[in-house]
Amino acid sequence: MTATAPAEAPAPGGKPPADERLLKTSLPRRLLGRPELGSVVGAVAVFLFFAIVADSFLRASSFGTVLYAASVIGIMAVPVALLMIGGEFDLSAGVLVTSSALVSSMFSYQMTANIWVGVLVSLLVTLAVGVFNGVMLTRTKLPSFIITLGTFLMLTGLNLGLTKLISGTVSTKSIADMEGFSSAKALFASQVTLGGVNLKVTVLWWLGLVAVATWILLRTRAGNWIFAVGGGTEAARAVGVPVNKTRIGLYMGVSLGAWISGQHLLFSFDVVQSGEGVGNELIYIIAAVIGGCLITGGYGSAIGSAVGAFIFGMTSKGIVYAEWDPDWFKFFLGAMLLLATLLNAWVRKRAEATR
Amino acid sequence: MARVRTGVRALGAVLAAVLGASLAGCSSTGGKRAEERAEQAAAQGRAAVDTPRWTVGMVTHSGDGDTFWDIVQSGAKQAAVKDNIKFLYAHSDEGQQQAQLVDSYIDKKVDGLIVTLAKPDAMKAVVAKATKAGIPVITVNSGSAESAKFGALAHIGQDETIAGEAVGEELGKRGRKKALCVLHEQGNVGHEQRCAGAKETFDGEMQNLYVDGTNMPDVQASIEAKLQSSKDIDAVVTLGAPFADAAVKAKEQAGSKAEIDTFDLNAQVAAALQADTLGFAVDQQPYLQGYEAVDLLWLHKYNADVLGGGKPVLTGPQIITKKDAAELEAYTKRGTR
Numbered sequence A: 001m002t003a004t005a006p007a008e009a010p011a012p013g014g015k016p017p018a019d020e021r022l023l024k025t026s027l028p029r030r031l032l033g034r035p036e037l038g039s040v041v042g043a044v045a046v047f048l049f050f051a052i053v054a055d056s057f058l059r060a061s062s063f064g065t066v067l068y069a070a071s072v073i074g075i076m077a078v079p080v081a082l083l084m085i086g087g088e089f090d091l092s093a094g095v096l097v098t099s100s101a102l103v104s105s106m107f108s109y110q111m112t113a114n115i116w117v118g119v120l121v122s123l124l125v126t127l128a129v130g131v132f133n134g135v136m137l138t139r140t141k142l143p144s145f146i147i148t149l150g151t152f153l154m155l156t157g158l159n160l161g162l163t164k165l166i167s168g169t170v171s172t173k174s175i176a177d178m179e180g181f182s183s184a185k186a187l188f189a190s191q192v193t194l195g196g197v198n199l200k201v202t203v204l205w206w207l208g209l210v211a212v213a214t215w216i217l218l219r220t221r222a223g224n225w226i227f228a229v230g231g232g233t234e235a236a237r238a239v240g241v242p243v244n245k246t247r248i249g250l251y252m253g254v255s256l257g258a259w260i261s262g263q264h265l266l267f268s269f270d271v272v273q274s275g276e277g278v279g280n281e282l283i284y285i286i287a288a289v290i291g292g293c294l295i296t297g298g299y300g301s302a303i304g305s306a307v308g309a310f311i312f313g314m315t316s317k318g319i320v321y322a323e324w325d326p327d328w329f330k331f332f333l334g335a336m337l338l339l340a341t342l343l344n345a346w347v348r349k350r351a352e353a354t355r
Numbered sequence B: 001m002a003r004v005r006t007g008v009r010a011l012g013a014v015l016a017a018v019l020g021a022s023l024a025g026c027s028s029t030g031g032k033r034a035e036e037r038a039e040q041a042a043a044q045g046r047a048a049v050d051t052p053r054w055t056v057g058m059v060t061h062s063g064d065g066d067t068f069w070d071i072v073q074s075g076a077k078q079a080a081v082k083d084n085i086k087f088l089y090a091h092s093d094e095g096q097q098q099a100q101l102v103d104s105y106i107d108k109k110v111d112g113l114i115v116t117l118a119k120p121d122a123m124k125a126v127v128a129k130a131t132k133a134g135i136p137v138i139t140v141n142s143g144s145a146e147s148a149k150f151g152a153l154a155h156i157g158q159d160e161t162i163a164g165e166a167v168g169e170e171l172g173k174r175g176r177k178k179a180l181c182v183l184h185e186q187g188n189v190g191h192e193q194r195c196a197g198a199k200e201t202f203d204g205e206m207q208n209l210y211v212d213g214t215n216m217p218d219v220q221a222s223i224e225a226k227l228q229s230s231k232d233i234d235a236v237v238t239l240g241a242p243f244a245d246a247a248v249k250a251k252e253q254a255g256s257k258a259e260i261d262t263f264d265l266n267a268q269v270a271a272a273l274q275a276d277t278l279g280f281a282v283d284q285q286p287y288l289q290g291y292e293a294v295d296l297l298w299l300h301k302y303n304a305d306v307l308g309g310g311k312p313v314l315t316g317p318q319i320i321t322k323k324d325a326a327e328l329e330a331y332t333k334r335g336t337r
Helices: A027-032 A037-053 A060-085 A093-111 A115-140 A144-167 A181-189 A201-219 A221-231 A233-238 A243-269 A280-290 A302-321 A326-353 B002-024 B031-041 B067-082 B095-107 B120-132 B160-173 B189-201 B216-229 B241-254 B267-274 B286-303 B322-333
Strands: A191-194 A197-200 B054-060 B085-091 B112-116 B137-141 B154-157 B178-183 B205-210 B235-238 B259-263 B278-283 B318-320
Touching: A037 A302, A037 A326, A060 A093, A060 A197, A060 A201, A060 A221, A060 A243, A060 A280, A060 A302, A060 B095, A093 A115, A093 A144, A093 A243, A093 A280, A115 A144, A115 A181, A115 A243, A181 A201, A181 A243, A197 A201, A201 A221, A201 A243, A201 A302, A221 A233, A221 A243, A233 A243, A243 B095, A243 B120, A280 A302, A280 A326, A302 A326, A302 B095, A326 B085, B054 B067, B054 B095, B054 B286, B067 B085, B067 B241, B067 B286, B085 B095, B085 B286, B095 B112, B095 B120, B112 B120, B112 B286, B120 B137, B137 B286, B154 B286, B160 B189, B160 B235, B160 B259, B160 B278, B178 B189, B178 B216, B189 B205, B205 B216, B216 B241, B235 B241, B241 B259, B241 B267, B241 B278, B267 B278, B267 B322, B318 B322
Parallel strands: B054 B085, B054 B112, B112 B137, B137 B154, B178 B205, B178 B235, B235 B259, B259 B278
Antiparallel strands: A191 A197, B278 B318
16 A cells, blocks of 8 residues: 655665565554545544534535535645645646636637537646646756646636637627537536435536546555656656656646536636636635645645635635625635644654654 | 743743733824724614514625625615614625525525625526515616516616616727736626727727736736736726726836726725826715615515616716715725725
8 A cells, every 4th residue: 555656765673675566564553654644634624623513504405505615626726736745836727727628618609510529639738738737847857837827827717818819808709609508508507406405416526537547646656756747756766657748647636627627617607708717726726725835846636635625615614604704705715724734744754753 | 930931031021012002002093993983883773663573684696705795784784773773794606506595595585685696697596595484585786687587576786787887988988099908707707798898889899808916916907917017008907896996006117007997886996086197987876785675675575665677776886087986985984985
């Protein structure tokens, strides 16, 4: 279960690595070593807090709303967490969601094509943006913070400029009456009601992404590469990890998440506002960080990012259920996030001390 | 330890000095005290009805810290006090978030909802959900075209196109030739309609300029740059009161001769109208939008009344010039106009 890169030195005590993998560790000890433990404790704390202060928080219908809010952030938090484990940032993730929705909608509308054509074109365009980010990073050796900041600004301008140029207004035209809309809506924006809980399909997408990302991280070679690249680029390169490919792949992962989120945005409202999405990239990063990702890279988990997104969903909606003055909303949010992250760090320290 | 103690002592001394200075150096005009005196003079709000304590939730598309929505809220709160209603308010400038907030209020089982439809497509599903759950919905401010379609009881606000047309006519009356329309909220359909309406009735040339409304220095710089590059612009229309002030500053910096006109009203705009730094303002009476929405929900719950006969109830446009500004200035100061 250990998620260390093969590039690292053998465990202290002089045991060869072959034996380390055969070591039996007890379950509680294994759990203590997981990056997401702190965030789980934080999530339980936040849940209990709102269950006490807001009486409508515990209703079944409220749970559906909270889960939906969490899933919208969570879908993006998963690939962003992977990227951060790989030691990089993506500040363009927020507007890329909007871009993806815009491309899909406008391509279908302008070409009078089946909706699915637009959806696939959008996937290609969104992936291309990810490749652009990754290639720029590996070619220029500039920090990803700078490169994706540039992409973020360019996309914000493109979203607005192109939408206005093509549609004549700042929002796209409705595509609800076009062929393929209903099937696409079923895939990206449908909902089922289970025992009073209104479950949106995004929750399934989210859990699916978490499962796939966890499998990649813990069970595949690519996962080891991600940890290795985030832990130390040069060391990783020295042992033959394809550093550039891994990074470009990670950015493409973010694109994939943005595409899913973007299609959801489009098919739930069938019209996209071109100015939205700015600022959300930080929320994805925050969710990943609460979930145990280190800003410096090389440590974290996909499950943690999901828990982080869940904390965010609970907080943002819990404040409404608690009927607090919305002027203080951001303050409470910030305080909650700091507390959750501090708790996280504290638990991690304790966990490491008991090893 | 000793050093810590002297530090605390020094801090105490500084605090005492500041307090002493503030007590000794009183201002006999303005400030907090004048505000308190004015508040005491105003009537104390008390419930005027004996209906049960209903809850009304309001969800708007406002960003953080917006003057206009503050006035809407103060109207809504005033009506809520009078009608013995518990008033809740939440806002988000992202369509998806706004829809989620409405969802939260539906979960809370509020007795009535007030929403804005600046992003109608994002709100369509939740408004339908609310009406299905038996919660009466009133739309305010934006979305007059969609309100009835979505199943809302009534719409209270200003038809943005009509308001824009009024501006275009007024600019024409004033003999303007080339105007600039400053949009401060990208993606707001209502804003687009205002500028399009003004373009429609204005016989001169009209250009749109997009600025980032959350960043005032940037708004000023953008308008400044535009006025410097197009010297022949003789009218600037801003779509919100705080932006008129930025436009006035930009005009001074750029050395332009343009007349600044604005949508909406606040204390600065009222003062500027009297000082002739602004040409005219187009008011949509935000106080009325909040007040009437809450009051209508109360009427609907109490007496099954509906206002407007299926058509929007218009609160504007009201063109305000120098001669009306004096009276309105007092009202803007207490945050109701």
